[in-house]
Amino acid sequence: MNNYDLIIIGGGAAGQMAAISAKRNNSSLRVAIIDRTFALGRKILVCGAGRCNITNINLDTDVEKRYYGASPEFIREILNQFSYKDIVSFFNELGVELYVERKTDIGKLFPVTDQAKTITSLLENELKILGIDVHLNTEVTNVKKQNEEFTISTNLLNQEGKTVISNEFSSKYLIMSAGGRTYPALGSNGTGYRLAESFGHTIVDPVPSALPLVSKNLLSQELQGTKMEIEVTSIIEGEEVKTRTDDVMFTQYGFSGPAILNVSREISIQINRLAKNNVQLRLNFFPGKTIPEVTDLLELRWKRRPTLTIEESMFGLFPNKISSALLKVLNINKSLKVSEIDSQTKQKLVNGLTNNIVDISGTRGWNEAEFTAGGINTQEVIQGTLQSRLVKNLYFCGEILDVDGDVGGFNLSWAWASGNVAGKLR
Numbered sequence: 001m002n003n004y005d006l007i008i009i010g011g012g013a014a015g016q017m018a019a020i021s022a023k024r025n026n027s028s029l030r031v032a033i034i035d036r037t038f039a040l041g042r043k044i045l046v047c048g049a050g051r052c053n054i055t056n057i058n059l060d061t062d063v064e065k066r067y068y069g070a071s072p073e074f075i076r077e078i079l080n081q082f083s084y085k086d087i088v089s090f091f092n093e094l095g096v097e098l099y100v101e102r103k104t105d106i107g108k109l110f111p112v113t114d115q116a117k118t119i120t121s122l123l124e125n126e127l128k129i130l131g132i133d134v135h136l137n138t139e140v141t142n143v144k145k146q147n148e149e150f151t152i153s154t155n156l157l158n159q160e161g162k163t164v165i166s167n168e169f170s171s172k173y174l175i176m177s178a179g180g181r182t183y184p185a186l187g188s189n190g191t192g193y194r195l196a197e198s199f200g201h202t203i204v205d206p207v208p209s210a211l212p213l214v215s216k217n218l219l220s221q222e223l224q225g226t227k228m229e230i231e232v233t234s235i236i237e238g239e240e241v242k243t244r245t246d247d248v249m250f251t252q253y254g255f256s257g258p259a260i261l262n263v264s265r266e267i268s269i270q271i272n273r274l275a276k277n278n279v280q281l282r283l284n285f286f287p288g289k290t291i292p293e294v295t296d297l298l299e300l301r302w303k304r305r306p307t308l309t310i311e312e313s314m315f316g317l318f319p320n321k322i323s324s325a326l327l328k329v330l331n332i333n334k335s336l337k338v339s340e341i342d343s344q345t346k347q348k349l350v351n352g353l354t355n356n357i358v359d360i361s362g363t364r365g366w367n368e369a370e371f372t373a374g375g376i377n378t379q380e381v382i383q384g385t386l387q388s389r390l391v392k393n394l395y396f397c398g399e400i401l402d403v404d405g406d407v408g409g410f411n412l413s414w415a416w417a418s419g420n421v422a423g424k425l426r
């Protein structure tokens with residue numbers, strides 16, 4: 001039987017939550033999820049490096065600072081309906097105990113099992129308990145609406161992704177939760193945008209976000225494979241945009257690591273959406289410290305140990321490899337005795353340690369990005385219900401919408417909250 005009251009296209013975090021919400025709200029609804037891959041929630045499994053950073057204790061505060069795309073009011077109205085507390089009790093009630101990670105101290109919540117599989121298994125159980133049908137390996141190719149009924153055309157795919165048979169489904173309500181474009185191998189490959197466009201919706205040009213950056217620079221060459229905590233500031237067309245302190249990984253192509261992912265959004269928009277350049281990063285190897293403070297700190301070390309070389313004087317501040325690479329990149333003789341450092345060398349060193357500017361030439365691609373910036377234009381979606389303004393009984397939730405958040409559990413939180421609201425079919 002292919003006729004349902006509600007069909008949900010895409011069974012990721014948002015789609016599964018929407019199905020559960022719909023059925024809990026109205027148990028008589030016949031609900032089905034259609035997904036193009038062989039399992040639901042495959043992206044949940046890679047979240048937080050397989051540990052699943054499910055939400056964040058700071059979810060309900062500073063929406064303006066943590067979310068992008070749609071207006072803060074649009075996002076807040078959804079998070080007010082399914083808040084941090086609701087997300088935690090939803091998962092507690094499913095049987096998942098959560099803990100706040102202290103290591104990064106930014107309020108990330110994880111399941112105590114540290115396994116994303118816990119989350120996908122319990123969601124799957126809940127779908128079964130509620131009697132929600134799941135159609136896997138089924139790609140939606142077309143959607144249309146006639147006489148108050150949606151017709152959903154699909155292809156059943158085999159292991160190689162080839163069509164085995166085409167099929168049609170119909171429903172009174174339709175929720176689109178087909179995700180963005182990142183990690184297409186896990187299911188969301190951007191086809192959802194095309195389906196929404198066929199209903200007249202417009203798409204804010206999607207670009208990859210939370211991704212590594214490409215930069216030909218001597219530091220990355222010298223320090224390939226090394227990581228350290230650095231304060232990173234993105235600079236676009238001469239304007240400082242965002243500053244974050246966290247680990248930076250030096251790679252053969254440039255930079256990766258959480259600090260880089262956290263400042264990459266605006267850079268990706270500048271390069272990939274606006275097709276412009278003029279992007280730089282400022283690296284401060286002494287997070288939170290100013291040039292005079294670092295000068296004082298170094299001078300004190302040099303005064304205490306006047307017989308050391310400049311390189312030896314930096315051991316203890318940085319891993320040895322980093323000290324010598326920094327001096328090499330700054331073109332300072334590492335054997336120079338600290339008693340012989342002149343003011344020009346001092347200035348060069350302090351500047352290189354606190355205000356090291358590197359040019360960014362590009363970003364890595366969709367296969368390395370955690371989220372999509374862009375998506376369905378939220379001005380065409382009713383604030384507070386997520387119903388389309390253009391097509392009655394059509395709803396959207398999750399990453400397919402033009403909403404993305406900071407690293408730290410904000411994107412899954414959006415998927416849970418928007419899925420819950422869309423599922424209410426108001």
Ligand SMILES: Cc1cc2nc3c(=O)[nH]c(=O)nc-3n(C[C@H](O)[C@H](O)[C@H](O)COP(=O)(O)OP(=O)(O)OC[C@H]3O[C@@H](n4cnc5c(N)ncnc54)[C@H](O)[C@@H]3O)c2cc1C
Pocket residue numbers: 009010011012013014015034035036037040041042043044046047048049052053054055138139140141177178179180182183186187188189190191192369370371397398399400408409410411412413415
């Ligand atoms: C490596 C990585 C790590 C991440 N870590 C975190 C983290 O720790 N915390 C956090 O908050 N966020 C994290 N995210 C982001 C988070 O995973 C996503 O924002 C969230 O999962 C989006 O959920 P969604 O349901 O909207 O979309 P998706 O999970 O992408 O689900 C969309 C579903 O739709 C299906 N689909 C697409 N098109 C069709 C079609 N035409 N027909 C049928 N089915 C279709 C897909 O197969 C997919 O199952 C991470 C992302 C990545 C890539």
